[in-house]
Amino acid sequence: MKGCPYGSHRVIEPAGFLPQAALRIDNSLDLYDNEILVDVTTLNVDSASFTQIREACEDDVTKISSMIMDIVRERGKLQNPVTGSGGMFIGKVSKIGKDLLRRDLEIGDTIASLVSLSLTPLNIERIVQVHLEKDQIDIEGKAVLFESGIYARLPSDIPPKMALAVLDVAGAPAQVDKLVKKGMNVAILGGGGKSGLLCCYAAMKKCRDSGKVVVVEYSVENAERIRKLGLAHEVIIADATKPLEVYEKITEFTQGDLCDVVINNVNVPGTEMGSILCAKDNGIVYFFSMATSFTRAALGAEGVGKDITMMIGNGYTKGHAEFALGILRESSEIRRLFQKLYI
Amino acid sequence: MKGCPYGSHRVIEPAGFLPQAALRIDNSLDLYDNEILVDVTTLNVDSASFTQIREACEDDVTKISSMIMDIVRERGKLQNPVTGSGGMFIGKVSKIGKDLLRRDLEIGDTIASLVSLSLTPLNIERIVQVHLEKDQIDIEGKAVLFESGIYARLPSDIPPKMALAVLDVAGAPAQVDKLVKKGMNVAILGGGGKSGLLCCYAAMKKCRDSGKVVVVEYSVENAERIRKLGLAHEVIIADATKPLEVYEKITEFTQGDLCDVVINNVNVPGTEMGSILCAKDNGIVYFFSMATSFTRAALGAEGVGKDITMMIGNGYTKGHAEFALGILRESSEIRRLFQKLYI
Ligand SMILES: NC(=O)c1ccc[n+]([C@@H]2O[C@H](COP(=O)([O-])OP(=O)(O)OC[C@H]3O[C@@H](n4cnc5c(N)ncnc54)[C@H](OP(=O)(O)O)[C@@H]3O)[C@@H](O)[C@H]2O)c1
Ligand SMILES: NC(=O)c1ccc[n+]([C@@H]2O[C@H](COP(=O)([O-])OP(=O)(O)OC[C@H]3O[C@@H](n4cnc5c(N)ncnc54)[C@H](OP(=O)(O)O)[C@@H]3O)[C@@H](O)[C@H]2O)c1
Numbered sequence: 001m002k003g004c005p006y007g008s009h010r011v012i013e014p015a016g017f018l019p020q021a022a023l024r025i026d027n028s029l030d031l032y033d034n035e036i037l038v039d040v041t042t043l044n045v046d047s048a049s050f051t052q053i054r055e056a057c058e059d060d061v062t063k064i065s066s067m068i069m070d071i072v073r074e075r076g077k078l079q080n081p082v083t084g085s086g087g088m089f090i091g092k093v094s095k096i097g098k099d100l101l102r103r104d105l106e107i108g109d110t111i112a113s114l115v116s117l118s119l120t121p122l123n124i125e126r127i128v129q130v131h132l133e134k135d136q137i138d139i140e141g142k143a144v145l146f147e148s149g150i151y152a153r154l155p156s157d158i159p160p161k162m163a164l165a166v167l168d169v170a171g172a173p174a175q176v177d178k179l180v181k182k183g184m185n186v187a188i189l190g191g192g193g194k195s196g197l198l199c200c201y202a203a204m205k206k207c208r209d210s211g212k213v214v215v216v217e218y219s220v221e222n223a224e225r226i227r228k229l230g231l232a233h234e235v236i237i238a239d240a241t242k243p244l245e246v247y248e249k250i251t252e253f254t255q256g257d258l259c260d261v262v263i264n265n266v267n268v269p270g271t272e273m274g275s276i277l278c279a280k281d282n283g284i285v286y287f288f289s290m291a292t293s294f295t296r297a298a299l300g301a302e303g304v305g306k307d308i309t310m311m312i313g314n315g316y317t318k319g320h321a322e323f324a325l326g327i328l329r330e331s332s333e334i335r336r337l338f339q340k341l342y343i
Numbered sequence: 344m345k346g347c348p349y350g351s352h353r354v355i356e357p358a359g360f361l362p363q364a365a366l367r368i369d370n371s372l373d374l375y376d377n378e379i380l381v382d383v384t385t386l387n388v389d390s391a392s393f394t395q396i397r398e399a400c401e402d403d404v405t406k407i408s409s410m411i412m413d414i415v416r417e418r419g420k421l422q423n424p425v426t427g428s429g430g431m432f433i434g435k436v437s438k439i440g441k442d443l444l445r446r447d448l449e450i451g452d453t454i455a456s457l458v459s460l461s462l463t464p465l466n467i468e469r470i471v472q473v474h475l476e477k478d479q480i481d482i483e484g485k486a487v488l489f490e491s492g493i494y495a496r497l498p499s500d501i502p503p504k505m506a507l508a509v510l511d512v513a514g515a516p517a518q519v520d521k522l523v524k525k526g527m528n529v530a531i532l533g534g535g536g537k538s539g540l541l542c543c544y545a546a547m548k549k550c551r552d553s554g555k556v557v558v559v560e561y562s563v564e565n566a567e568r569i570r571k572l573g574l575a576h577e578v579i580i581a582d583a584t585k586p587l588e589v590y591e592k593i594t595e596f597t598q599g600d601l602c603d604v605v606i607n608n609v610n611v612p613g614t615e616m617g618s619i620l621c622a623k624d625n626g627i628v629y630f631f632s633m634a635t636s637f638t639r640a641a642l643g644a645e646g647v648g649k650d651i652t653m654m655i656g657n658g659y660t661k662g663h664a665e666f667a668l669g670i671l672r673e674s675s676e677i678r679r680l681f682q683k684l685y686i
Contacts, residue, residue, distance in 0.1 A: 006620070006647050008587055016585045018616055020646050084638070119646050150648040171645070242359045244351055273361055277349070287637070287655070294630070294637045294655060295427070302514070302658030303363050303462050304349050305493040310655035312630070312637060315645030 002099060003032035007146035010121055012076070019077070019146075020119035027076035027121040027144070034099040034147040038111065040091035040122070043137045044164050047267075048290070049080035049087065050135040065127040068137065072124050079118035085290075086117030087135070088168060089143055090160055100147065110160065112167050113143070114150040114321060134342070136161070152321035158328055162335075165342035169195035170324035171315040172288045176202040176263060177323060179284055183210045185259040187250055187278045189240045190266030191215030191232065192222025194342070195288060199263050200231035201327050201334060214253055216240055216274075218266075229333050240266045243273035250278045264289050272296040279308045288313035345442060346375035350489035353464055355419070362420070362489075363462035370419035370464040370487070377442040377490040381454065383434035383465070386480045387507050391633075392423035392430065393478040408470040411480065415467050422461035429460030430478070431511060432486055433503055443490065453503065455510050456486070457493040457664060477685075479504070495664035501671055505678075508685035509667045512538035514656060515631045516670060517663035519545040519606060522627055526553045528602040530593055530621045532583045533609030534558030534575065535565025537685070538631060542606050543574035544670050544677060557596050559583055559617075561609075572676050583609050586616035593621045607632050615639040622651045631656035 003009035007019040010026040019025050031037050045053070057063035072078055079086050093109045105111075113120060121144040128138040145151060154163050172195040180186055186203045190196045192215065203213045215232040217223045223235045236249045250258065258280040264271060269291040276297070279285050285308055287297065297310050328335045346352035350362040353369040362368050374380050388396070400406035415421055422429050436452045448454075456463060464487040471481040488494060497506050515538040523529055529546045533539045535558065546556045558575040560566045566578045579592045593601065601623040607614060612634040619640070622628050628651055630640065640653050671678045 004587070006587075016587060018586055018646075020643065021613075021616065085642070115646050115648065116642055118642065148647045150645075243361055244347070244349075244359060270364075273364065290638055290641065292637045294635045294640075295633055297637075297655050298633065298658060299428070299459055299461070300363065302493075303361075303458050304491045305458065305659055306657070307659060307661045308657065310657055312640045312653035312655060314649070314651065314653055315641060316648055316650060318650045 001032050002034050003146070005034065005147040007119065007148070018119070020116065023075065025076040025121055027072075027123050029123065029142060031095055031097050031144070033097040035097045036093060036100060036105070036145040037095035038089070038091040038143045038145065039094045040089045040139060040141045040143045042090045042161070042164070043078065043087055043117065043139060044089070044168060045078070045087040045135045045137060046080070046083070046085040047135055048083045049085045052080060052082050054132065059132060061130045061132070064130055068127065069124060072122055077117060077120055077122050084118065086120070088164065089113045089117065089120070090154065090164055091143060094142070105153070110154045111151045112154055112164055113145065114152055114167060114170070114316065115145070120144065120149070134161070150316060155325055158325060159343060161343050162328070162338055163325060165194065165338060166198070166324045166328060167321055169198065170320040171313060171317055172263070172265060173198035173202040173327060174317045174320035174323040175286060175313070177206070178317065179261050179286060180206045182206055184261055185212045185214070185254050185257055187214050187216060187259040187262045188232070189216045189246075189262065189264045189271060189275055190289065192217040192219065192226055193265055193267065196265040197226070197231065197334060197337070198324060198327055199265060200226060201331060204231055212254065214250065216246055216250075225337070229337070240271040240274045241268065243277050246274040247277040259283060261286065264292065267291060269293065273300045276301050276304065276306055276308065279306065281307050284309045284311065286311045286313060344375050345377050346489065348377065348490040350462065350491070361462070363459065366418065368419040368464055370415075370466050372466065372485060374438055374440050374487070376440040378440045379436060379443060379448070379488040380438035381432070381434040381486045381488065382437045383432045383482055383484045383486045385433045385503070385507070386421065386430055386460065386482060387432065387511065388421070388430040388478050388480060389423070389426070389428040390478055391426045392428045395423060395425050397475065402475060404473045404475070407473050411470065412467060415465055420460060420463055420465050427461065429463070431507065432456045432460060432463070433497065433507055434486060437485070448496070453497045454494040455497055455507055456488065457495055457510060457513070457659065458488070463487065463492070477504070493659060498668055501668060502686060504686050505671070505681055506668060508537065508681060509541070509671060510664055512541065513663040513667035514658040514660055515606070515608060516541035516545040517660045517666040518629060518656070520549070520666060521660065522604050522629060523549045525549055527604055528555045528557070528597050528600060530557050530559060530602040530605045531575070532559045532605065532607045532614060532618055533632070535560040535562065535569055536608055536610065539608040540569070540574065540677060540680070541667060541670055542608060543569060544674060547574055555597065557593065559589055568680070572680070583614040583617045584611065586620050589617040590620040602626060604629065607635065610634060612636065616643045619644050619647065619649055619651065622649065624650050627652045627654065629654045629656060
């Protein structure tokens with residue numbers, strides 16, 4: 001019994017939709033030949049979704065647990081009905097459909113899903129523990145991965161929860177590695193956060209000796225951290241929602257040249273214009289932030305007559321998981337920092 | 344007296360914003376040295392904005408006129424407070440600031456603005472006529488272009504209102520010309536509309552003899568039009584909001600290869616996934632449609648593990664106006680069609 005590679009065979013309603021857009025999907029454990037069954041141990045709930053749930057439940061763990069159970073019972077997946085977003089999971093492979101046996105994967109392997117929980121068939125038997133501060137929930141349950149569903153085997157040398165934190169934003173540093181070339185000017189907005197730090201590392205790797213990496217960061221604390229770790233040539237403390245402030249400081253630092261590549265990792269809305277102004281003509285702005293508005297970016301660039309390429313941050317690019325985990329292996333300083341912040 | 348190239352010197356509130364994001368800008372006629380003053384004759388109101396205004400005023404031309412006057416009086420620009428969007432204008436240059444005298448522009452030249460009215464200082468002395476069916480308003484008034492504000496001189500061989508219709512979507516065909524190379528498979532969703540037709544033409548120019556251009560269009564009528572004009576190798580009649588339907592038909596037509604470049608020109612929401620599935624790995628999806636959702640695109644590609652480049656349709660790219668007008672010069676068939684549809 002072979003299902004659709006994208007999982008449409010499990011969509012209950014509305015028909016013709018794919019699992020992410022569907023209201024309800026079939027989370028039964030009867031496995032199709034091109035699916036993988038996983039015993040899930042931890043859910044890493046998307047930060048926007050978890051914040052909404054915590055607020056709705058007033059941080060009451062019992063209420064949170066039953067809200068989570070209700071969502072999954074109703075939808076067959078953990079997709080927050082308000083934010084639309086999901087998260088990721090960690091678990092052990094328990095069954096592999098016969099069409100996927102050739103894959104480099106074995107029963108018992110611990111994996112992290114790299115596709116969103118908002119499209120993943122999920123069964124929760126029991127909620128074991130809710131970790132309020134880490135957006136994580138330990139559970140007993142099962143999830144299904146479709147043929148197109150990407151995942152990463154967890155390495156033995158990195159603690160699972162540190163790996164989960166890094167894998168959540170793995171698309172960003174891998175894209176930086178693709179886009180940035182030696183000698184370029186690179187601006188990283190929101191460079192002090194989780195994805196930002198990894199992006200800085202990736203950019204400095206290419207441009208430390210020939211090029212300029214500049215971070216725009218809001219908090220003095222985060223800025224200091226980047227300076228100390230030598231993760232940028234310059235750290236500008238500014239509010240990315242104020243385009244002219246950012247533009248003037250970047251102009252000064254680059255002596256009017258502006259930037260070949262601008263990476264936006266800020267987690268608040270209204271930073272499109274600041275990003276656009278920092279880019280050179282023919283430069284690239286890579287919007288990784290989920291708070292990006294499509295229309296603000298499109299009209300914004302036109303409004304100032306900027307001939308730039310604006311990219312929507314695809315969470316996936318080939319080899320992204322290995323690249324991101326590789327940073328933790330290469331840099332003991334970043335590893336220590338992630339240990340402190342995200343474990 | 345030199346202003347900010349981006350017009351921030353005219354922002355009244357909130358301070359630190361650029362004109363587009365501002366609530367109110369200074370529309371006084373005292374010209375800065377790096378500004379251009381234009382006698383405006385026609386406003387081409389953005390379709391989303393005009394639809395909203397028409398509904399609010401129940402198509403009563405007097406009410407529409409006073410609503411337009413009110414908006415401009417309050418904001419100093421014609422930015423619809425509900426949709427946030429603007430439009431473009433046509434007018435004659437009446438004054439050029441001394442810093443911009445070197446430009447290839449003379450007093451008396453007729454130009455179309457290529458930046459949005461949502462950021463353009465505007466004064467309306469009198470509304471002459473409201474053209475309900477064409478989203479156009481003839482006025483007597485004045486507008487200011489900033490140093491960064493792009494414009495096109497209207498050609499003498501193309502009627503102004505036809506030029507305006509084409510210039511409104513000029514970014515799209517020019518980008519197609521940049522992205523598409525000989526021998527590629529190209530899909531154009533919503534290829535039967537205004538921007539779509541121009542994109543088809545640009546794609547066929549590259550790929551007529553070596554490559555495949557396929558259009559996905561909703562209406563039988565529009566599909567027939569493209570077939571007759573020979574603007575694609577194949578026209579698929581399908582609903583772009585149904586990703587699997589589109590995917591299956593594109594798979595069949597390309598014999599499983601899928602497309603190197605996918606252009607989205609559909610004017611309704613929910614077509615991100617259909618576009619993503621049609622692209623090859625390492626392919627490009629160019630979202631020109633303003634109905635695109637950033638998050639749906641970002642999470643959608645990740646959700647199906649597609650390593651593709653997704654671009655936000657920048658309304659501007661170098662030479663876009665000349666390129667789009669050039670299509671009307673090259674193709675008498677497209678010119679006739681635009682004459683019929685948009686004049
Ligand atoms: N495209 C994808 O597939 C994908 C996947 C995962 C995450 N994301 C998105 O990526 C973004 C970043 O995620 P993250 O986990 O790295 O978040 P994060 O750790 O919270 O980092 C955000 C950073 O932005 C800084 N910042 C906030 N407001 C700012 C402002 N006004 N000016 C300058 N800097 C400001 C923050 O500084 P403070 O700490 O001082 O506030 C922080 O350093 C989020 O929007 C998230 O949704 C996208
Ligand atoms: N990025 C920018 O700077 C910029 C500038 C201008 C415009 N735009 C955007 O570009 C888009 C297209 O503009 P336009 O002037 O070309 O619009 P348009 O002439 O109305 O064309 C839209 C086309 O999409 C087709 N369509 C509608 N629903 C469809 C569906 N479900 N499946 C397949 N095709 C469908 C329409 O067919 P029917 O006629 O049968 O409905 C029509 O042929 C708009 O979203 C507009 O906002 C962007």
